[in-house]
Amino acid sequence: MNIVVGTAGHIDHGKSTLVLALTGTDPDRLKEEKARGITIDLGFAHQIIDGVNVAFVDVPGHERFVKNMLAGAGGIDLVALIVAADESVKPQTREHFDICRLLRVPAGVIVLTKADLVDADTLELVQMEVRELVAGSFLEGAPMLPVSAKTGEGLDALRTALAELSGRVLGRDVDGVTRLPIDRVFTMKGFGTVVTGTLVSGRIAADADLIAAPGGRHVKVRGVQVHGQKQPEAAAGQRVAINLAGVEVDDLSRGQALVTPGAFEETRLADATIEVLPGARRLKHGARVRFHQGTAEVLGRVAIIGGQEGQDRQDGQDRQDRQDRQDPSRPAAPAPPAPPALEISPGARAFVRLRLEAPAILARGDRFILRAYSPPVTIAGGLILDPRPPRTAIRTAAALARCQQLAFDPAASDRVAVEERAVAVMVNDAGVAGLSLAAMTSRAGIDPRHVDARVAALVGAAQAVRAGDVLISATIYTQLKDGIVKALTAHHKAQPLSEGVPREELREQLFARGHAAVFDRALADLSAGSPPAIFVKDRVALTTHRLELTEDEERVRAALERAYREGGLRPPDAAAVAAAAAAPPPVVDRMLKLLVRQKTLVKVDVLLFHDEALKALKAEVAALKNSAGTAARIDVATFKERFGVSRKFAIPLLEYLDRERVTRRTGETRIVL
Numbered sequence: 001m002n003i004v005v006g007t008a009g010h011i012d013h014g015k016s017t018l019v020l021a022l023t024g025t026d027p028d029r030l031k032e033e034k035a036r037g038i039t040i041d042l043g044f045a046h047q048i049i050d051g052v053n054v055a056f057v058d059v060p061g062h063e064r065f066v067k068n069m070l071a072g073a074g075g076i077d078l079v080a081l082i083v084a085a086d087e088s089v090k091p092q093t094r095e096h097f098d099i100c101r102l103l104r105v106p107a108g109v110i111v112l113t114k115a116d117l118v119d120a121d122t123l124e125l126v127q128m129e130v131r132e133l134v135a136g137s138f139l140e141g142a143p144m145l146p147v148s149a150k151t152g153e154g155l156d157a158l159r160t161a162l163a164e165l166s167g168r169v170l171g172r173d174v175d176g177v178t179r180l181p182i183d184r185v186f187t188m189k190g191f192g193t194v195v196t197g198t199l200v201s202g203r204i205a206a207d208a209d210l211i212a213a214p215g216g217r218h219v220k221v222r223g224v225q226v227h228g229q230k231q232p233e234a235a236a237g238q239r240v241a242i243n244l245a246g247v248e249v250d251d252l253s254r255g256q257a258l259v260t261p262g263a264f265e266e267t268r269l270a271d272a273t274i275e276v277l278p279g280a281r282r283l284k285h286g287a288r289v290r291f292h293q294g295t296a297e298v299l300g301r302v303a304i305i306g307g308q309e310g311q312d313r314q315d316g317q318d319r320q321d322r323q324d325r326q327d328p329s330r331p332a333a334p335a336p337p338a339p340p341a342l343e344i345s346p347g348a349r350a351f352v353r354l355r356l357e358a359p360a361i362l363a364r365g366d367r368f369i370l371r372a373y374s375p376p377v378t379i380a381g382g383l384i385l386d387p388r389p390p391r392t393a394i395r396t397a398a399a400l401a402r403c404q405q406l407a408f409d410p411a412a413s414d415r416v417a418v419e420e421r422a423v424a425v426m427v428n429d430a431g432v433a434g435l436s437l438a439a440m441t442s443r444a445g446i447d448p449r450h451v452d453a454r455v456a457a458l459v460g461a462a463q464a465v466r467a468g469d470v471l472i473s474a475t476i477y478t479q480l481k482d483g484i485v486k487a488l489t490a491h492h493k494a495q496p497l498s499e500g501v502p503r504e505e506l507r508e509q510l511f512a513r514g515h516a517a518v519f520d521r522a523l524a525d526l527s528a529g530s531p532p533a534i535f536v537k538d539r540v541a542l543t544t545h546r547l548e549l550t551e552d553e554e555r556v557r558a559a560l561e562r563a564y565r566e567g568g569l570r571p572p573d574a575a576a577v578a579a580a581a582a583a584p585p586p587v588v589d590r591m592l593k594l595l596v597r598q599k600t601l602v603k604v605d606v607l608l609f610h611d612e613a614l615k616a617l618k619a620e621v622a623a624l625k626n627s628a629g630t631a632a633r634i635d636v637a638t639f640k641e642r643f644g645v646s647r648k649f650a651i652p653l654l655e656y657l658d659r660e661r662v663t664r665r666t667g668e669t670r671i672v673l
């Protein structure tokens with residue numbers, strides 16, 4: 001059993017001293033930290049407590065280093081909220097506690113440090129204040145233990161509490177995609193580049209190929225350490241140190257993550273729900289914020305999607321107040337419909353679109369923290385709903401409805417229904433391009449092993465159609481099929497003598513931005529019905545389409561066909577054609593083209609032959625081989641004689657046979673293949 005415990009609490013409240021007392025390791029490792037007596041960056045220690053492997057992430061309490069605290073808090077299972085008994089609740093006690101609450105840390109302990117410095121009455125007062133702080137939160141009812149690192153009082157009780165709480169830790173996704181947010185990068189003599197972090201999902205084995213993202217650099221795992229021991233493999237939930245080959249320290253930094261290749265796409269846009277802290281200022285539409293997820297901090301802006309819960313009443317009241325001030329004697333005019341809110345009130349929730357100034361690696365279901373740009377105080381926390389939303393308008397009712405469809409509680413048990421809803425939304429977003437099965441994992445956050453089941457459910461419910469490795473919305477697919485029928489109908493009407501639209505032309509006309517597999521599937525479906533709606537060859541046509549020729553055209557067509565059939569391998573020349581047709585040249589020309597399209601006549605070089613004549617020729621030449629045994633040969637002279645044609649026809653016909661792979665030219669003769 002492995003758990004990661006993070007400290008939290010105000011500066012100087014004894015977090016690092018407590019970790020040292022519990023583990024024997026001083027988490028403050030920087031020279032500057034020792035000199036100033038404060039923690040600046042994350043510190044790490046570990047200890048086996050009652051058979052549980054406990055990793056400690058010690059965070060700084062100083063308000064200037066909350067960003068470092070956030071990099072550590074991202075991966076913890078339990079929090080040890082530290083409150084010094086002689087100082088009680090202070091600003092960063094609240095801020096760190098808020099952060100843990102917003103990140104949905106599932107459980108924790110409250111430690112009242114420096115118990116040796118206060119009397120029983122003071123301790124009781126502090127206990128009351130802390131209980132008040134955590135009332136109604138995940139820490140309501142958590143163990144609250146007075147401890148002294150100086151006398152050792154309470155340390156055993158704390159160890160017992162941590163071991164007991166380890167049973168409440170949520171299981172990590174060990175078999176999912178690998179994701180290790182990097183919190184430290186350094187070189188080690190004899191090893192080279194080492195990164196550390198809390199492995200939030202998947203596994204990392206020696207020799208694994210991973211990607212450092214954002215950035216996309218390929219790295220190879222040379223070695224894996226867990227709690228200072230070399231291991232063949234690390235699994236989600238462990239603190240790990242990874243020795244990497246093929247990458248320099250300067251190429252990596254905190255905020256990147258080591259991930260399975262292809263499992264994530266970098267993004268600068270995400271849709272999310274957020275909850276603004278009750279004590280924060282109003283969050284304005286377009287506000288610049290610091291976005292913290294995993295170990296990353298990225299600047300960005302928050303745009304409010306649609307309206308928000310709990311905002312309408314407030315707006316109405318404001319309007320009423322204004323009207324009352326303006327003219328108390330006039331009856332209040334009916335309020336105009338409220339435009340979507342342009343700010344989020346303290347304590348309220350809203351759907352937002354995050355526009356980041358640098359790329360991030362995000363997954364649906366990721367928790368994050370927003371801090372104000374300046375001063376950098378924590379203002380909100382949230383949950384990623386869609387890490388790659390379409391670039392569509394967001395100040396609309398439709399955008400709001402879309403987010404409501406995507407909203408979910410990762411802790412709830414209705415996962416299947418939630419995933420099906422999300423895929424339905426994303427399939428709609430994808431339009432004619434379709435949603436790739438790969439994106440169902442990278443964007444909708446579905447375990448690759450469940451992708452087939454979700455696809456089957458959507459297809460079964462007639463919400464989507466699968467074509468190759470994409471899913472397309474059933475509505476769009478029907479529109480596409482209707483579009484094909486419409487285009488063919490129009491084409492047949494405009495060009496009654498054409499036998500249809502060339503397949504590629506049809507695709508470009510209707511489906512330039514779409515996925516080729518979807519178009520192929522549509523053609524297949526339309527031609528598979530009974531009766532089929534279309535014929536698909538090189539050209540696509542409606543099955544109801546008949547060439548409608550005038551009587552005169554039909555006479556010319558038949559006459560021409562007869563002339564070429566009778567001509568055989570000696571087709572009629574221009575004069576003979578004109579004589580046979582006895583019609584104006586444009587009609588003759590049209591009918592010849594029709595015969596070629598229908599493949600009744602075949603163009604060989606500049607000559608036209610009846611298809612039957614060529615078929616007979618091929619069969620007869622091929623038969624030479626069967627009768628003459630292995631190496632049947634034919635040259636121009638024998639060909640002329642055998643088929644009774646002049647050189648004018650013999651040469652193009654022999655070259656035609658070469659192209660058709662009936663014969664192969666070697667020097668002056670040809671081998672029958």
Ligand SMILES: Nc1nc2c(ncn2[C@@H]2O[C@H](COP(=O)(O)OP(=O)(O)OP(=O)(O)O)[C@@H](O)[C@H]2O)c(=O)[nH]1
Binds near residue numbers: 015017039115147
């Ligand atoms: N008497 C007494 N002093 C303590 C106890 N725990 C910590 N201290 C003292 O409190 C001071 C601050 O302790 P730290 O552990 O550095 O506090 P911290 O919470 O890690 O501080 P930051 O990391 O800077 O936020 C040090 O001088 C410690 O010796 C305790 O249980 N009893």
Ligand SMILES: [Mg+2]
Binds near residue numbers: 016028061
């Ligand atoms: Mg410290």
